[in-house]
Structure formats: structure tokens, C-alpha cells
Ligand SMILES: Nc1ncnc2c1ncn2[C@@H]1O[C@H](COP(=O)(O)OP(=O)(O)O)[C@@H](O)[C@H]1O
């Protein structure tokens with residue numbers, strides 16, 4: 282599903298000394314089945330932005346259209362929005378509350394009014410996706426799991442709602458490198474099944490590797506927008522937004538400084554590898 | 567979802583009101599509140615109102631903010647007014663309509679009650695607006711220090727209080743976060759009868775308690791790791807000491823007190 286944001290502005294606690302404008306006239310469009318990364322320094326308004334798109338913050342200026350529909354409009358059914366947009370918050374493991382993993386994952390779909398048999402199928406499918414064995418884990422308490430496993434349960438709880446848009450706010454923060462990699466692969470496969478993905482992250486490497494579109498936020502404004510190649514090769518502009526290049530791009534930059542001719546758009550590991558192979562006259566392994 | 571709460575909020579600043587000694591502010595606030603109940607004349611109320619206005623000016627907090635605190639208490643104020651106006655018997659009947667009788671005396675009393683409440687709310691808000699929770703607990707600890715002689719755990723009480731106050735905003739933030747997360751999972755918190763509403767709150771309350779316990783444990787560990795021990799022989803970073811402006815404030819309140827007690 283597509284997302285369209287028009288002239289979005291939002292101020293926290295207006296009319297008090299704590300007044301803070303978190304978003305300033307932000308506009309962009311996301312196509313159906315796109316994989317979009319959002320980066321920006323802490324406090325740049327990323328969480329506010331994704332929460333407004335998810336319909337969790339009200340009272341903003343501007344418009345948010347999900348597949349052309351404005352859910353701020355009272356005539357629209359908000360349940361429909363819940364069904365279409367899944368949200369994974371930062372540290373989602375803190376939202377677990379049920380006695381068993383199965384019940385916790387079933388909470389969302391049950392709330393949406395899905396039939397019990399269908400709920401069970403979805404719980405199975407969701408646990409399968411996050412690689413938790415259904416028979417082994419269904420009756421365990423979510424609180425008996427490790428941090429990483431808890432997060433899997435929480436994410437399964439959102440996937441079981443079978444959203445068309447998946448919005449994630451720093452979902453890989455605090456995971457180990459393997460966990461991050463696995464999570465990005467899972468997200469990619471969901472995206473390939475047609476889900477529109479919107480992912481806030483500070484991990485430039487993972488975003489460069491997996492996304493197809495990147496938004497850069499800076500002090501509440503949309504600072505840059507484009508393909509990962511465009512964004513992650515513009516060192517000066519990224520620095521201006523207090524961000525840095527992905528490691529591969531940093532490495533390419535160092536090689537360039539040493540006089541090696543490496544194209545600007547090299548930001549991914551396999552791209553760099555291919556270029557270096559060619560330069561060094563080596564054969565493809 | 568939990569935004570725009572102004573009651574009990576602290577506005578950092580460096581105004582006259584902010585710089586007053588917290589102990590003194592606490593005591594004078596209580597004195598002033600008690601004094602409101604001794605006012606006997608319109609002039610007396612005007613003098614308190616002028617004093618409150620001066621306090622707001624002296625705190626550099628916009629009048630609008632100070633009034634907002636009254637707004638959040640409007641229900642209580644209206645209730646006090648209505649109860650006094652309609653249900654207290656007097657002598658001179660002003661309005662008579664079916665079973666409703668409004669007496670001149672009770673109407674005046676009702677107005678007086680409402681004025682008192684408004685002043686009371688404004689005075690106590692001035693304290694919380696200009697004094698951080700930390701300062702208030704330190705002040706309480708310092709004022710209750712003599713009780714330590716009879717083995718009353720003053721320091722422990724103050725510590726508990728400051729920790730509790732410190733975690734209110736954190737817990738509110740946490741509640742907001744969890745409520746949003748569960749809303750995204752299809753929960754709704756504003757529909758249904760009382761029973762189903764309580765049930766709807768469980769997905770928020772359980773994670774909230776779990777995280778509160780976790781925080782408590784982490785805090786205890788952190789305190790222990792930094793060799794925290796009880797009240798004896800502890801020194802403070804900020805030592806209370808009365809300054810010129812504190813004596814000025816005392817003088818003003820004493821004058822006000824004399825004015826009210828003289829009953830003009
Ligand atoms: N509930 C809130 N009340 C007041 N200000 C807030 C609140 N939430 C966020 N802010 C402020 O809004 C700005 C943007 O916050 P946020 O969207 O969380 O940024 P990010 O996710 O990019 O770190 C920050 O400066 C933050 O202090």
C-alpha cells in the first residue's frame with residue numbers, strides 16, 4: 282500500500298514552556314511494496330513521524346494518506362487502519378503481557394475480530410516467520426525467554442495481524458550482529474511478499490544493504506530523500522545531519538583518497554567487492 | 567495520550583520565586599493557605615489576590631499557565647459553588663422557583679468558597695511550578711530532621727519520596743509508549759463498560775509493572791554499586807541557607823498575616 286505525507290507539522294505540548302516542534306512541513310510519498318529506511322540523529326523527529334503515520338498521534342497539521350485514505354477523517358473506520366498498518370516499536374519486548382507465547386501473539390488478530398481457527402493459523406505462520414518452533418514454544422511464558430527471543434515473539438505478534446504496511450522504529454537496536462542480519466533478511470522476505478516496509482534505524486550498513494529508498498530527517502525537517510546510492514554517497518550532507526557513511530562507503534572513500542578510482546555509488550559490500558576484483562585483475566571466486 | 571498534564575509540573579527557571587529557599591517556600595505556602603480561611607473581608611481577599619498576582623509575576627511564568635491549573639480543577643470549584651449555593655440555608659431568600667430556594671447568605675458563601683478554592687489552587691501551583699520535586703523532598707527532609715531524634719526514619723522517607731517523584735514522569739512516558747504499542751495491536755481504551763475497560767487496561771498494566779520492578783531492581787543495584795548507605799554522615803551537594811530575598815518574602819507574608827488577622 283502507498284503512503285502519502287503532505288505538509289506534516291507537529292508540536293508537542295503547544296502553549297507550554299515545554300513546547301517543541303518535532304516535525305516541520307514534511308512531505309513525501311512511498312510507493313506500494315517499497316522498502317524505506319528513515320535515518321536521522323536522536324531527536325530529529327523519526328519516532329514522531331512514524332507514530333503519526335501509524336495513527337497513534339493525533340492533532341497534527343497536514344495530511345497522511347494511506348492508500349489514498351485519510352484516517353484522521355472521522356468518517357473512516359480506524360479499525361481498518363489497524364488492520365493495514367503494523368507497528369513494531371523500539372524494544373517491542375516490553376509490550377508482552379500474556380501467560381503464554383501463543384496467547385500473546387494471538388492478542389492482535391483476536392482484537393481485530395479474526396476467527397479462532399484463522400488466529401491459530403496466523404500464530405503458527407508468524408512464529409514460523411520469526412523462527413520460533415510452534416510446538417516447542419507455544420505454551421511457554423514469554424517472560425521466560427531471552428531478550429532476543431522476546432523480541433521475536435513481539436514481532437510475531439505484529440506479523441500475525443497480517444498488515445500490508447509494516448512500520449518499525451529502531452527494531453534492531455540492541456540485537457547482536459547475527460540477530461540484526463537475520464532480522465534484516467526476514468524484513469526483506471516480507472517486503473518481497475508485497476509488504477510496504479518503513480524502518481527507522483541508526484544502522485547505515487544494514488539500511489544501505491537492504492532498503493530501496495532512504496529518508497533523512499534533521500531537526501524535524503525532511504533533509505534528504507533518495508535511493509541508498511544517492512544518500513549514502515553524499516558524505517558532506519550526511520555529516521551536516523550529524524550522520525555518517527556506511528562502512529563500505531567509508532572504506533571506498535579512504536581508497537579514493539589513496540588515489541584509487543572507485544565510483545561514488547559504491548555503498549554495498551558486493552558492489553565494492555566487484556569493483557576491487559576488477560581493479561586488481563583478480564578472477565571472480 | 568498523556569500529554570498536557572500541568573498539575574504538579576515544575577518549570578525550570580531562575581526567577582525570584584525560583585530562588586527562594588525551598589524550606590521557606592513550603593512553610594510560607596502552608597501559612598498562606600491556612601490564612602485564606604481567616605480572611606473576613608472583601609479587602610482581605612483582594613490583598614491575597616494581589617499577593618498571588620505578585621507571586622506569578624515574580625515567577626516569570628505566563629499568567630495563562632497559572633490559570634490553566636485552575637482550569638483543571640474547575641469541576642471541584644463548580645461543585646463547591648453549587649453545593650453551597652443550593653443546599654445551605656440562609657435567611658433572606660433571593661430566588662424561589664419550585665423546590666429551589668437560593669438565599670442571599672448562601673450565595674455569598676458559595677462565591678467565597680469558589681474564590682478560596684481558586685486562590686488555594688493558584689498558591690499551591692506556584693509552589694510546584696517553581697520548586698523541583700528534589701527541592702521539595704530535600705526541604706521536607708530538612709524540616710522533619712528533628713524527628714530523627716525519636717528514631718523516625720526521616721532520611722529513608724525522604725529518599726523514598728524523591729525516588730517516587732523522580733519516576734513519575736518516567737512511568738508516564740512508559741505508560742504512553744505501551745498504550746501506543748497496544749493500540750497499534752488493536753486495543754482500545756475508551757469504549758465499553760467499566761469492567762471491560764479494566765480488562766482492556768491489563769495489556770498496559772502488566773508490562774508497566776514488570777518494567778517498574780525491573781527499574782527498581784536496577785536502581786537498587788546502581789545505588790549499591792556506588793556504595794550508597796543510609797542517612798548518617800551524609801553530606802549534601804546543596805545546603806539550604808536563608809538569603810536576603812528569603813527574609814523579604816518572610817516580611818511580606820508576615821505583613822499579609824497581620825493585615826488579615828487585624829480583620830479589616
Ligand atoms: N511526549 C513528548 N513530549 C514532548 N516532547 C517530545 C515528546 N516526544 C518527543 N518529544 C521531542 O520531540 C523531538 C522528536 O522526538 P522523536 O520523534 O522521538 O525523535 P527521534 O525518534 O528521531 O529520536 C525530540 O526533541 C523530543 O524531545
Ligand SMILES: [Mg+2]
Pocket residue numbers: 327328329450
Ligand atoms: Mg525515536
